[in-house]
Amino acid sequence: MTAELEGFTRRATRLTAMSAALAGAMSVEEVVDVITTHASELFGATSTLVYLVEDGQLRLAGFGGVSAERVAPYREVAPASTLPIADVWREGRPLWLEDRASLLRAYPELAGVHREGAPLQAMMSLPLLDGGAVIGGLGFSFYEAQRFSPVEREFYRTLASQCAQAVVRARLFAAERRARAAQQRQQQLLEALLQASAALAETLDSRQALEALARLVVPAVADWCAIDELAPDGQIRRLAVQHADPDKVAYAHELMRRWPPDPSAPRGIPKVLRTGQTEWAEALPAAMIESIPDPERREVVRALGLTAYARVPMIPRERVLGALSLIRQSRRMASLPRS
Numbered sequence: 001m002t003a004e005l006e007g008f009t010r011r012a013t014r015l016t017a018m019s020a021a022l023a024g025a026m027s028v029e030e031v032v033d034v035i036t037t038h039a040s041e042l043f044g045a046t047s048t049l050v051y052l053v054e055d056g057q058l059r060l061a062g063f064g065g066v067s068a069e070r071v072a073p074y075r076e077v078a079p080a081s082t083l084p085i086a087d088v089w090r091e092g093r094p095l096w097l098e099d100r101a102s103l104l105r106a107y108p109e110l111a112g113v114h115r116e117g118a119p120l121q122a123m124m125s126l127p128l129l130d131g132g133a134v135i136g137g138l139g140f141s142f143y144e145a146q147r148f149s150p151v152e153r154e155f156y157r158t159l160a161s162q163c164a165q166a167v168v169r170a171r172l173f174a175a176e177r178r179a180r181a182a183q184q185r186q187q188q189l190l191e192a193l194l195q196a197s198a199a200l201a202e203t204l205d206s207r208q209a210l211e212a213l214a215r216l217v218v219p220a221v222a223d224w225c226a227i228d229e230l231a232p233d234g235q236i237r238r239l240a241v242q243h244a245d246p247d248k249v250a251y252a253h254e255l256m257r258r259w260p261p262d263p264s265a266p267r268g269i270p271k272v273l274r275t276g277q278t279e280w281a282e283a284l285p286a287a288m289i290e291s292i293p294d295p296e297r298r299e300v301v302r303a304l305g306l307t308a309y310a311r312v313p314m315i316p317r318e319r320v321l322g323a324l325s326l327i328r329q330s331r332r333m334a335s336l337p338r339s
Contacts, residue, residue, distance in 0.1 A: 014038070014041060014042050015042065015155070015158070015159055015162070017038070018034065018038040018042060018159070018162070019162055021034045021037075021038065022034050022162055022163065022165075022166040023166070025166055025170060026170065026173055027170050027173070027174065028052070028061065028167055028170045028171060028174070029061075029062075030170070031163065031166045031167050031170050032050045032061045032062035033062065034166070035048065035050050035062065035138070035163055036048050036050060036062045036063060036064030037064065039064060039065075039138075039140065040064065040065060042159065043124070043140050043156070044142070045065065045124070045140035045141060045142055046065050046066075046115060046141050046142060046143050047063065047064065047065035047066035047115075047140070047141045048063060048064045048065055048138070048139070048140055049062075049063050049066075049071065049074065049085070049138070049139040049140075050062040050063065050136070050138055050139075051077065051085055051089075051136050051137045051138075051139070052128075052135065052136040052167065053089070053134065053135055053136055056079065057076050057077065057078060057079075058076070058077035058078075058085060058086065058089055058136070058137065059075065059076055059077075060074060060075045060076070061136070065141075066141075077089075082107065082109065083107070084097070084106075084107060084123055084125045084139065085125050085137045085139045087125075088125040088126065088127050088134075088137045089127065089134050089137055092127050092129065092132070092134050093127065094124070094125065094126045094127065094153070094156070094157065094160075095123070095124070095125040095126075096124055096148045096153065097122055097123045097124070098122050098145060098146045098147055098148060099121060099122060099145040099146075100119065100120070100121045100122070100145070103120065103121070103122060103123060110123075113141075115143055118143045119143070120141060120142075120143060121142055121143050121144055121145050121146075122141075122142040122144070122145055122146040123139070123140065123141055123142065124139075124140045124142075124146070124148065124156065125137055125138065125139045125140070126138045126156060126157065126159075126160040127160065128160060128163055128164035128167060129160075129161070129164050130164055130167075130168050135164060135167060135168070136164070136167065138160055138163065182282075207239065207240065210227050210239050210240035211240050211242070213225075213227065213240070213324075214226070214227060214240045214241065214242030215242055217242075217326060218242045218243060218244060219244050221326060222310075222326035222327055222328055223243065223244070223327060223328050223329040224241070224242070224243050224248075224252070224325070224326070224327035224329065225240075225241070225242045225243075225324070225325065225326055225327075226238060226240065226241045226242075226252065226324075226325040226327075227239045227240040227241075227314075227322055227323070227324055227325070228261075228269050228273070228322060228323050228325070229273070229321060229322040229323075230263065230273045230274075230320075234263055235260065235263065236260065236261045236263055236269060236270060236273065238252075238253065238256050239322065241253065255300065259294070259297055267279065268311070269311060269323050269325065272311045272312070272313050272320075272323040273313070273320055273322070273323050274320075275313075276313040276315055276320045277313065278310065278311065278312050278313065279310070279311045280308075280309060280310035280311065281308055281309055282308050283307065283308060284306050284307055284308060284309065289301050289302055304329065305329050305330035306327055306328070306329055306330075307328050307329060307330050308327070308328040309325065309326065309327045309328070310325070310326045311323055311324070311325045311326075312324045312325075312326075
C-alpha cells in the first residue's frame, strides 16, 4: 500500500502541473495539446487519443505517441462503432482493460494491433463529462499489462474531469470571442450606414459616390455590397456593386441581368424598397435557398456560399431612395457555375 500511495503522490504532483497548464489553455486546441503532452508521464501510456463529440460523431482532436498514419482509420468514430472509445461515449463510464486476455475478450478485432512487433496489451478509456453529457473521451494504449487500482482509477477520473472542464471553458472563451467579433461587425456596419446616409442625403445619381460607398464596407464589414433603386419604370436597377474579387463583381451584374428581381416579391430587395423596412439574417437558412423555384438559380445561390446578409433602406428625407445590401460569404465557397 505504501508503494501505491507513493505512486499516487507522484501522480498528484504531476496532476497539479497539468492542471496549471490546462488553466492557461485558452482554446480547445491548446487544451488538447496539454493533454497529449502530459499524458505519457501521468499515465505511462504508449499512445494517447483525444476525442470530442461533434455533429453526432466522435472526432479525433489530437493524439500523441503514435503516427498520423496509424490513427488515420480512427479519426471519426460513429455511435454504432465497436471500438472501446465508442462504448465509453455511449455508456458514459470508464473502461479498464488490464491485460491482453481481457482486451481480446471484449474487442477481438484489436488482436492485430501491434507496435514494433509487440502486441497491444491493455487499454484505458475515460469519458469527458460536462454534467451528465459526454462531450468526448480519452483513449490510452499500453504495450505492457497494467493494474488499475482503486486509488489509480480515482486519480484518472479526476484527471478526466479536469480535462473536460478545460474543454468547456475553452469553448466558452471561443463563444465570447465570436460574440465580441459580432458586436464589432455591428458597430462597423452602423458606422458604414451613417457614412452612407451622409454621402447620399439627396440623390442616388452619382455612380462615383455610390461605388465609393460600396468600397467603404468591403471587406471590412461584408464580402459583397450592392446598392439598388426602384427606377421610374417600376423596375429595380442596380446602381453599384462591390467585391474584393473583380470577377465576382462582373458575375453579380450577370446574375442581375439573368434574374432581375420581381418588384412585387414578398422579400428581399423589392420588399425593402417598397416598405422601407430592414431585412437581415445572421445565418442564412437552408430552407430559404431550397425555396428558390428555379433549379439553376438555386444552384447558383448555393455555390455562392452566402452565410448572412443585411438589406437596409436608404431614406434621406422620409422617402426610400434605395436599398443597401451587405452580404457575408463562406471562405470555402464552391466554384461558381457559368451559363
